[in-house]
Amino acid sequence: MLEEKVFEELISIVGAERCKRSKEDLLTYCYDACIHEYLPDAVVFPKSAQEVAHIMKTASAHNIFVTPRGAGSGLGGEALAKYGGIVICFSMMNRILEINTANRYAVVEPGVVIADLQKAVERAGLFYPPDPGSSAVATMGGSVAMNAGGMRGVKYGVTKDYLLGLEIVLPSGEMMMTGTVTSKDVTGYDLTRLICGSEGTLALVTRINVRLLPKPKTKRTLLAIYNSIDAAGDTVSKIIEAGIVPATLELMDKRLIKALDDFTHLGFPLDAEAVLLMDVDGDPETVENQVALVADFCRRQGAREVRVSSSEKENEQLWFARRSAFGAVARMRPTCLIEDATVPVSFLTATIKKVIEICERNRVQVAVLAHAGDGNMHPLMLCDQRDEEEMARVNKSMDEIVDYALSVGGTLSGEHGIGVNKARYLPKQLSETSLKMMKAIKRTFDPQCILNPGGFLDYGAL
Amino acid sequence: MISEQLREQVYSCIKCGLCMNTCPVYRQLYFEGASPRGKVQLIKKILEGELEISAYFSSLLHTCLLCETCTVNCPSGVDLNRLMKAARAEVVRKLGLPLEKRALYSLLSRNRLLPFFMFWGRTLETPLRSLILKEGRAGTIPATRLPRLNSRPLLDQYPQIVSPAGPRVGRVLYFVGCATNYLFENVGRAVITTLNSMGIEVIIPRAQVCCGFPAGQAGMRKIALRNIRQNLELFDPGDADAVVVDCATCGTALKKEYANILEEMGENAEAARRLGQKVQDISEYLSKLDPAKYLKPVRGRVTYHDPCHLLRSQGIKEPPRNLLKSIPDMEFVEMAGADVCCGGGGAFQFDHPDVAAGITKNKVQAIMETGAHFVATGCPGCRLQIHGSLGDESIKVVHPVELLALAIS
Numbered sequence: 083m084l085e086e087k088v089f090e091e092l093i094s095i096v097g098a099e100r101c102k103r104s105k106e107d108l109l110t111y112c113y114d115a116c117i118h119e120y121l122p123d124a125v126v127f128p129k130s131a132q133e134v135a136h137i138m139k140t141a142s143a144h145n146i147f148v149t150p151r152g153a154g155s156g157l158g159g160e161a162l163a164k165y166g167g168i169v170i171c172f173s174m175m176n177r178i179l180e181i182n183t184a185n186r187y188a189v190v191e192p193g194v195v196i197a198d199l200q201k202a203v204e205r206a207g208l209f210y211p212p213d214p215g216s217s218a219v220a221t222m223g224g225s226v227a228m229n230a231g232g233m234r235g236v237k238y239g240v241t242k243d244y245l246l247g248l249e250i251v252l253p254s255g256e257m258m259m260t261g262t263v264t265s266k267d268v269t270g271y272d273l274t275r276l277i278c279g280s281e282g283t284l285a286l287v288t289r290i291n292v293r294l295l296p297k298p299k300t301k302r303t304l305l306a307i308y309n310s311i312d313a314a315g316d317t318v319s320k321i322i323e324a325g326i327v328p329a330t331l332e333l334m335d336k337r338l339i340k341a342l343d344d345f346t347h348l349g350f351p352l353d354a355e356a357v358l359l360m361d362v363d364g365d366p367e368t369v370e371n372q373v374a375l376v377a378d379f380c381r382r383q384g385a386r387e388v389r390v391s392s393s394e395k396e397n398e399q400l401w402f403a404r405r406s407a408f409g410a411v412a413r414m415r416p417t418c419l420i421e422d423a424t425v426p427v428s429f430l431t432a433t434i435k436k437v438i439e440i441c442e443r444n445r446v447q448v449a450v451l452a453h454a455g456d457g458n459m460h461p462l463m464l465c466d467q468r469d470e471e472e473m474a475r476v477n478k479s480m481d482e483i484v485d486y487a488l489s490v491g492g493t494l495s496g497e498h499g500i501g502v503n504k505a506r507y508l509p510k511q512l513s514e515t516s517l518k519m520m521k522a523i524k525r526t527f528d529p530q531c532i533l534n535p536g537g538f539l540d541y542g543a544l
Numbered sequence: 545m546i547s548e549q550l551r552e553q554v555y556s557c558i559k560c561g562l563c564m565n566t567c568p569v570y571r572q573l574y575f576e577g578a579s580p581r582g583k584v585q586l587i588k589k590i591l592e593g594e595l596e597i598s599a600y601f602s603s604l605l606h607t608c609l610l611c612e613t614c615t616v617n618c619p620s621g622v623d624l625n626r627l628m629k630a631a632r633a634e635v636v637r638k639l640g641l642p643l644e645k646r647a648l649y650s651l652l653s654r655n656r657l658l659p660f661f662m663f664w665g666r667t668l669e670t671p672l673r674s675l676i677l678k679e680g681r682a683g684t685i686p687a688t689r690l691p692r693l694n695s696r697p698l699l700d701q702y703p704q705i706v707s708p709a710g711p712r713v714g715r716v717l718y719f720v721g722c723a724t725n726y727l728f729e730n731v732g733r734a735v736i737t738t739l740n741s742m743g744i745e746v747i748i749p750r751a752q753v754c755c756g757f758p759a760g761q762a763g764m765r766k767i768a769l770r771n772i773r774q775n776l777e778l779f780d781p782g783d784a785d786a787v788v789v790d791c792a793t794c795g796t797a798l799k800k801e802y803a804n805i806l807e808e809m810g811e812n813a814e815a816a817r818r819l820g821q822k823v824q825d826i827s828e829y830l831s832k833l834d835p836a837k838y839l840k841p842v843r844g845r846v847t848y849h850d851p852c853h854l855l856r857s858q859g860i861k862e863p864p865r866n867l868l869k870s871i872p873d874m875e876f877v878e879m880a881g882a883d884v885c886c887g888g889g890g891a892f893q894f895d896h897p898d899v900a901a902g903i904t905k906n907k908v909q910a911i912m913e914t915g916a917h918f919v920a921t922g923c924p925g926c927r928l929q930i931h932g933s934l935g936d937e938s939i940k941v942v943h944p945v946e947l948l949a950l951a952i953s
């Protein structure tokens with residue numbers, strides 16, 4: 083519990099309305115999109131960097147834990163107050179400060195929802211490519227802290243590829259800038275990219291400068307339908323090998339197809355074993371050529387049919403369906419866990435097979451989804467978290483999938499991060515020296531260790 | 545108690561958050577307690593016994609338009625709409641309702657009382673005034689922009705059976721909502737004349753009462769139940785082609801809510817389900833009759849606002865648009881975000897005027913941008929809210945069927 087005088091200080095900074103402490107409010111800040119719950123002692127909603135700095139000064143003076151939070155769409159409990167304390171939620175600090183068309187960058191506050199920024203820049207003829215499945219909910223601050231990837235990764239990369247600079251508040255309450263707004267910058271260590279992906283353990287991001295691209299003139303969506311999941315997987319590795327770069331390249335298996343169709347009624351092929359959902363974008367002429375090329379390629383790899391969307395509306399419907407995948411499979415069972423191991427794309431088919439084999443052996447229901455072009459697996463494990471015995475089997479499957487991914491040169495997590503879910507695996511991938519360096523960095527930023535305790539470096543302490 | 549089947553719903557929420565930014569209220573307030581995801585969580589904690597039903601819980605639960613946007617956008621299929629309504633009923637059971645609300649809802653539900661208030665109200669300008677005005681406003685709506693009462697209730701203006709002048713090609717029962725009966729007689733007249741001129745006989749059961757939806761959604765299910773029973777008795781469709789409704793909310797009540805409420809209260813819902821299948825919104829019914837051949841040109845530009853209770857509750861999107869587009873010389877323009885709630889939400893805008901005003905502001909701006917002369921919408925609640933917030937006298941808020949009637953006369 084926080085002392086009353088701490089509350090008084092917090093209220094003097096943000097006002098009573100933006101400092102919440104009732105049981106009802108705390109219960110709505112004890113979750114994110116994973117299955118763990120941890121109650122904070124207070125939730126504050128700053129509206130400026132100065133307020134954030136003040137809150138941190140108070141917190142460090144009283145040695146109180148602080149956990150930053152965006153929209154709470156993280157899949158690993160990253161934004162939860164694992165040891166209680168204050169949650170600083172950025173949802174109310176959500177203005178787009180500048181969209182600079184001359185120099186193609188935007189400046190935003192951390193609470194801006196990714197999709198809102200995308201829409202705003204697109205109205206100005208520009209394009210912000212990072213596009214996690216959660217773009218309609220996740221915040222820019224959260225996506226920086228998680229280095230969110232998403233569907234367009236295969237062509238456009240991930241969040242860190244678009245960051246020009248950040249304004250941050252250190253745990254001590256000091257403020258600083260990293261980077262600039264220019265597209266080139268080698269002045270000093272690249273702290274921007276150090277903060278990016280740090281899961282809110284180093285500093286609080288209060289302003290973000292992102293690079294924008296010109297908006298692609300046109301876009302078409304293709305749906306390639308397969309009678310075998312292997313053929314779909316092989317197509318992906320071969321497309322990448324052949325040097326064709328679609329803007330997105332997603333793989334979904336039959337369970338997922340059924341779930342998506344139940345929700346959207348878009349007429350997905352319910353008898354197919356797998357589909358690839360792809361975008362090609364660019365100039366109209368290039369796009370026409372690419373559509374033909376990709377469609378032909380898929381057919382030669384065994385696609386029984388390739389559907390090409392005919393309108394922007396159809397594109398949108400298909401991608402809306404894809405974005406709903408996580409929730410839609412949860413229609414089948416109450417709980418859904420997404421695994422996120424990522425492998426070199428040439429191992430995609432083998433990994434899919436392995437995942438299915440592991441889950442079948444452990445009697446775990448699984449639907450296979452992948453940001454396939456990146457080798458980023460997203461098997462969705464369906465279960466009921468109230469059933470301990472079943473959850474044990476799910477955890478065992480996760481362990482095995484991680485081991486397999488690492489054995490073929492992959493990584494624990496492609497984009498969802500470590501959080502509390504995967505912390506136990508960290509020593510499997512990172513050497514002792516590497517962990518030692520990371521801990522040293524953490525101490526440099528946060529000597530009191532008050533920022534997001536129980537984060538990935540603290541595994542075992544929980 | 546919240547039924548077993550609904551209880552299981554709270555476990556289908558995987559906290560993905562995809563509902564949050566679709567929620568107009570969350571987009572004003574930006575904290576979880578005001579979001580659909582947060583409400584499911586709190587209901588879950590109450591069901592699990594970790595949280596007591598409190599005044600603050602109740603206020604969070606009522607910080608909601610019941611616009612169903614979250615429900616239709618939840619990929620996991622959580623029926624938030626039913627869950628939140630059932631939870632409201634629980635709250636009333638536990639905490640009761642403030643006296644003034646109780647009085648208002650029983651008044652609304654008992655038609656026999658209203659004429660008295662109407663008389664009393666007429667002499668005081670309008671009855672709504674004396675009941676609900678605070679500082680010259682009813683919620684977000686300035687008193688000067690509240691509608692005047694009908695001189696007589698619509699039900700008193702027509703006989704029980706209104707036959708077409710020409711040959712009869714069909715027959716419908718007409719459920720006259722309170723708004724049409726007491727406030728918007730023009731809508732009722734338009735419904736009846738339009739149907740008649742297309743050869744449809746209109747039967748208007750005299751003893752019909754308020755659909756009960758307002759009381760039901762405030763959690764006062766006992767009051768609602770009384771009205772449900774009476775209406776079910778009167779609206780046995782028999783060999784009529786349909787039961788038509790001009791109000792999105794009444795339509796939703798008759799089509800779905802009656803059966804839901806009866807079922808959740810452990811009553812027999814058979815008759816309600818039978819009725820539900822016969823109920824059609826007036827726009828649905830008319831658009832099947834090929835109205836174009838009856839219509840003369842009316843010059844103007846019209847835009848359309850989707851009432852939550854038509855679009856999301858009943859899935860009706862195109863029929864009203866098609867009706868408007870069928871009027872010769874009438875230019876139809878789609879507004880931005882036509883499907884977004886207007887911010888009214890029944891009692892919501894009285895209880896949360898600031899939040900409502902923020903939501904309505906966007907709606908008004910979208911309407912202005914179309915340059916339309918008419919905003920058509922099939923819901924009296926939306927009509928009150930939009931008319932009340934439009935500063936511009938040159939834009940008229942109408943029911944689609946009023947424009948049709950204009951094109952017929």
Ligand SMILES: Cc1cc2nc3c(=O)[nH]c(=O)nc-3n(C[C@H](O)[C@H](O)[C@H](O)COP(=O)(O)OP(=O)(O)OC[C@H]3O[C@@H](n4cnc5c(N)ncnc54)[C@H](O)[C@@H]3O)c2cc1C
Pocket residue numbers: 114115149150151152153154155156157160161172192213214215216219220221222223224225226227228229230231232233281282283285286287288405408409497498534559560561
């Ligand atoms: C349906 C669904 C689909 C998803 N799809 C993808 C996907 O395709 N790709 C992907 O990468 N992820 C995906 N995710 C995961 C998640 O959405 C992302 O990690 C997202 O970036 C989290 O953003 P958020 O605003 O919700 O952050 P939160 O979950 O609130 O926080 C995440 C982390 O960021 C920190 N943080 C938040 N704001 C700040 C700040 N201002 N300063 C410092 N630290 C901060 C928090 O402390 C926490 O450690 C998905 C999640 C869901 C539910």
Ligand code: SF4
Pocket residue numbers: 409556557558559560561562563564580581584617618619620621622624
């Ligand atoms: S969209 Fe559905 S599953 Fe996702 S948080 Fe909202 S209610 Fe829960």
Ligand code: SF4
Pocket residue numbers: 566567568569570578579580607608609610611612613614615624
């Ligand atoms: S019904 Fe509407 S206002 Fe209520 S929680 Fe859902 S989206 Fe929000």
